[in-house]
Amino acid sequence: MSANKTEQYATTTLDADQLAHSIKRHLQQSLGVDLEEAGPAEYWEALSLVVREQGLDLIRKTRHKERDEKARRVYYLSLEFLVGRLLGNNLHNLGIYHQAEEAMANLGVNLSDVLEHETDPALGNGGLGRLAACFMDSLATLDLPAFGYGINYRFGLFKQDFAGGKQVESPDAWREESCPWGIERPKRKQLIKLYGRVTERAGKAVWEDTQEILGMPWDVPVTGYGTDTVNTLRLWESRAAEGFDLSSFDEGRYQESRSGEIQAENVSQVLYPNDNHPAGKELRLIQQYFFVACSIADLIARYKRENGDNWDGFAEKVAIQLNDTHPAIAVPELMRILMDEEDIVFSKALSICREVFSYTNHTLLPEALEKWPQNLITKVLPRHMQIIHMINYHFLHTEVETQWPGDNNMKRRLSIIEEPERPGGQQMVRMAYLSVVGSHKVNGVAALHSGLVKTTLFPEFNELWPDKLVNVTNGVTPRRWLDYCNPELAKLIDDTIGKDEKADWRKDLSKLDAINAYADDPAFQKKFAAIKHNNKIRFAAVVKELCNIDISPDAIFDVQIKRLHEYKRQQLNLLHIMALYRRLLDNPDLDVPQRVFIFGAKAAPGYKVAKTIIHAINRVAERVNNDRRIKDKLKVVFLPNYRVSLAEKIIPAADVSEQISTAGFEASGTGNMKFALNGALTVGTLDGANVEIAEEVGDDNIFIYGLTVEEVAELRHRGYNPKDVYNSNAELKAVIDWLASGDLCPEEPDAFRPLVDSLLGGDYFLTLVDYQAYSDAHDKIVETWNKPELWWKMAIINTASMGKFSSDRSIMDYAKTIWNMA
Numbered sequence: 001m002s003a004n005k006t007e008q009y010a011t012t013t014l015d016a017d018q019l020a021h022s023i024k025r026h027l028q029q030s031l032g033v034d035l036e037e038a039g040p041a042e043y044w045e046a047l048s049l050v051v052r053e054q055g056l057d058l059i060r061k062t063r064h065k066e067r068d069e070k071a072r073r074v075y076y077l078s079l080e081f082l083v084g085r086l087l088g089n090n091l092h093n094l095g096i097y098h099q100a101e102e103a104m105a106n107l108g109v110n111l112s113d114v115l116e117h118e119t120d121p122a123l124g125n126g127g128l129g130r131l132a133a134c135f136m137d138s139l140a141t142l143d144l145p146a147f148g149y150g151i152n153y154r155f156g157l158f159k160q161d162f163a164g165g166k167q168v169e170s171p172d173a174w175r176e177e178s179c180p181w182g183i184e185r186p187k188r189k190q191l192i193k194l195y196g197r198v199t200e201r202a203g204k205a206v207w208e209d210t211q212e213i214l215g216m217p218w219d220v221p222v223t224g225y226g227t228d229t230v231n232t233l234r235l236w237e238s239r240a241a242e243g244f245d246l247s248s249f250d251e252g253r254y255q256e257s258r259s260g261e262i263q264a265e266n267v268s269q270v271l272y273p274n275d276n277h278p279a280g281k282e283l284r285l286i287q288q289y290f291f292v293a294c295s296i297a298d299l300i301a302r303y304k305r306e307n308g309d310n311w312d313g314f315a316e317k318v319a320i321q322l323n324d325t326h327p328a329i330a331v332p333e334l335m336r337i338l339m340d341e342e343d344i345v346f347s348k349a350l351s352i353c354r355e356v357f358s359y360t361n362h363t364l365l366p367e368a369l370e371k372w373p374q375n376l377i378t379k380v381l382p383r384h385m386q387i388i389h390m391i392n393y394h395f396l397h398t399e400v401e402t403q404w405p406g407d408n409n410m411k412r413r414l415s416i417i418e419e420p421e422r423p424g425g426q427q428m429v430r431m432a433y434l435s436v437v438g439s440h441k442v443n444g445v446a447a448l449h450s451g452l453v454k455t456t457l458f459p460e461f462n463e464l465w466p467d468k469l470v471n472v473t474n475g476v477t478p479r480r481w482l483d484y485c486n487p488e489l490a491k492l493i494d495d496t497i498g499k500d501e502k503a504d505w506r507k508d509l510s511k512l513d514a515i516n517a518y519a520d521d522p523a524f525q526k527k528f529a530a531i532k533h534n535n536k537i538r539f540a541a542v543v544k545e546l547c548n549i550d551i552s553p554d555a556i557f558d559v560q561i562k563r564l565h566e567y568k569r570q571q572l573n574l575l576h577i578m579a580l581y582r583r584l585l586d587n588p589d590l591d592v593p594q595r596v597f598i599f600g601a602k603a604a605p606g607y608k609v610a611k612t613i614i615h616a617i618n619r620v621a622e623r624v625n626n627d628r629r630i631k632d633k634l635k636v637v638f639l640p641n642y643r644v645s646l647a648e649k650i651i652p653a654a655d656v657s658e659q660i661s662t663a664g665f666e667a668s669g670t671g672n673m674k675f676a677l678n679g680a681l682t683v684g685t686l687d688g689a690n691v692e693i694a695e696e697v698g699d700d701n702i703f704i705y706g707l708t709v710e711e712v713a714e715l716r717h718r719g720y721n722p723k724d725v726y727n728s729n730a731e732l733k734a735v736i737d738w739l740a741s742g743d744l745c746p747e748e749p750d751a752f753r754p755l756v757d758s759l760l761g762g763d764y765f766l767t768l769v770d771y772q773a774y775s776d777a778h779d780k781i782v783e784t785w786n787k788p789e790l791w792w793k794m795a796i797i798n799t800a801s802m803g804k805f806s807s808d809r810s811i812m813d814y815a816k817t818i819w820n821m822a
């Protein structure tokens with residue numbers, strides 16, 4: 001494969017023959033399958049085992065190298081890692097994709113068919129989990145010593161189906177399919193404690209009468225692109241600590257003897273399916289503590305193996321990033337170990353914590369900010385609650401007191417413990433405050449969001465510690481989100497700007513800038529457009545297979561894929577589609593391009609309005625797609641079970657990217673970056689990272705519309721009645737009335753009432769206010785589509801201008817400004 005330069009600087013030097021040989025060996029010797037009986041699923045497993053061998057070998061070498069270099073490691077603590085399928089990605093990163101393709105071809109098998117046989121692990125809800133996966137990819141690619149720590153859920157995010165257009169959930173028992181990536185590491189298991197009580201003995205706190213759970217680590221190798229570094233994603237599975245109680249087993253009480261075990265196993269059983277809303281359940285708190293305690297014990301053990309018992313060097317070797325507040329209990333956990341087990345005094349323990357920890361905030365939504373009842377923490381983690389009080393006391397009575405002497409109101413506002421508003425209410429622990437107080441840096445995930453974190457979420461903290469709050473704009477890995485998912489575009493870029501080690505945009509995305517020079521070039525435009533067209537043909541086949549809907553690759557593919565949430569405003573998209581349909585019915589000969597609106601979204605199972613929106617979109621889709629009067633000018637597709645592997649097929653085929661959240665609500669967004677990277681034009685509000693995308697591509701190359709953050713605040717301040725907008729916009733009124741009429745769902749005429757009520761009774765997310773501007777932005781999209789040279793110029797500029805949004809850049813920002821590692 002001399003044409004392929006990646007292979008020249010990757011160290012895995014397997015050629016196609018060697019790979020074919022290893023594949024056969026694994027088929028026969030690991031899987032016990034004859035060559036003749038093997039189908040794509042067996043080939044997938046055999047090839048995965050070959051790659052796993054490579055990964056394990058490199059993981060071992062990485063470990064040795066790190067031990068010798070004694071560098072600082074970063075530990076990324078996250079309840080979610082939405083890694084997606086791994087085989088194709090690992091083949092790319094190891095530089096053996098093309099060899100594998102050739103090896104499979106020689107065996108009479110098509111590699112892309114084989115790759116489709118991997119189950120897509122859904123160990124995350126959405127953006128936050130996928131960000132963690134992109135960061136793991138970048139950490140390895142940048143040769144930074146890192147561990148990811150999380151939970152090996154038995155059930156990932158639920159699978160979604162539609163019945164009569166309504167979302168139906170079923171469990172995702174992903175591990176029942178074979179998964180060669182996780183490797184059990186019994187040597188590194190941990191025992192953690194829960195419940196019990198704290199007594200004082202000889203001046204020391206003793207946590208006793210506890211229940212114990214065993215944490216079994218499963219290691220997933222994380223390959224980097226074009227490097228030998230393979231890092232570890234260590235996912236904990238909970239098990240019963242004591243195993244069988246043999247006496248009751250002997251007495252034939254088998255079920256009883258296992259009862260303790262089943263409770264312990266519950267802990268890592270299921271991923272909570274809420275996005276931007278905490279669950280508030282005891283089991284969730286236990287999940288948080290379980291993975292945090294296992295991880296902290298594990299990293300301390302590693303530190304001691306490598307550095308001995310001297311705590312003075314700990315912070316030089318360890319950086320811990322808290323991915324949102326879900327792992328915030330790590331702060332009192334490390335304090336507990338330092339004070340109770342290592343005899344370090346409170347003030348020193350706190351300063352070690354502050355050197356080690358940093359915290360990423362991913363949301364401003366008030367309902368998404370985690371708070372736990374003090375009583376619940378006291379019950380599950382009594383010692384931790386004491387320590388939280390100690391931290392709070394120190395914080396309020398020294399730090400807050402020094403800054404605002406005698407100001408009790410300020411103490412109340414900044415206290416980690418929130419006092420109840422009404423008598424008899426509960427005291428709550430504010431996990432975000434605990435995270436801020438326990439960390440040296442706190443970051444938001446896009447410039448706008450970080451600004452709001454400073455001014456609206458934590459203004460007092462910002463005054464107290466002016467250097468603590470910083471920004472690190474999110475990014476996405478260009479390996480998965482361009483090279484792997486859009487190989488034709490990747491090749492066009494290579495053919496245009498080169499692919500040797502110096503020019504490789506896969507390692508330095510800012511190299512894409514060179515493509516800007518071709519934005520006006522008709523020959524390049526033609527190639528770029530042809531690639532998009534091919535991707536659309538392939539995607540249309542996916543739509544046909546999954547939804548049995550025919551869509552034309554000549555239509556505008558307009559896509560909104562993300563979790564279903566009112567702040568993300570899928571309902572705005574829906575209202576506009578309903579209006580377009582009515583415009584066509586009024587005038588079926590309207591001279592407009594064909595349009596296909598594509599959705600993919602899961603709603604949290606308990607989120608009523610979100611589920612209503614899904615139902616409504618599906619009902620509108622059914623009506624529109626089966627109406628011959630509009631002559632295929634409009635189609636609506638809602639793909640069921642949206643997930644990473646589906647995103648990889650949708651994004652390269654998109655013409656328009658819908659990023660239409662209410663300004664101030666989407667912390668960053670990362671889908672917005674993936675679409676622009678693949679040459680889709682964004683229609684979006686000035687929210688999250690859209691603002692920075694607009695800065696990079698230029699205002700002429702993006703369709704920005706709607707209220708700004710300031711205008712949203714001003715409108716709220718003035719007071720707003722959605723009925724005024726409804727009554728003054730005839731088109732909008734007509735579609736809302738249609739929704740409310742029951743016509744779209746005759747068997748359940750009130751089905752869409754929750755949505756209509758949410759829009760007309762308050763419209764918290766200002767959907768109606770932004771309607772007209774959104775509709776106008778779409779008119780501009782059509783106008784631009786009708787000028788192909790302009791459209792493709794804009795699309796090319798989008799791809800060329802995405803250099804900033806590589807997760808490699810994000811990770812370098814973290815390494816420099818937060819982890820002190822570069």
Ligand code: F58
Binds near residue numbers: 125127668
């Ligand atoms: C997302 N948060 C933000 N939370 O909404 C998005 O703007 C941002 O780009 C992304 O994080 C990465 O920074 C998000 O996905 C969750 O899913 C949590 C899961 C656990 C419960 C609370 C919400």
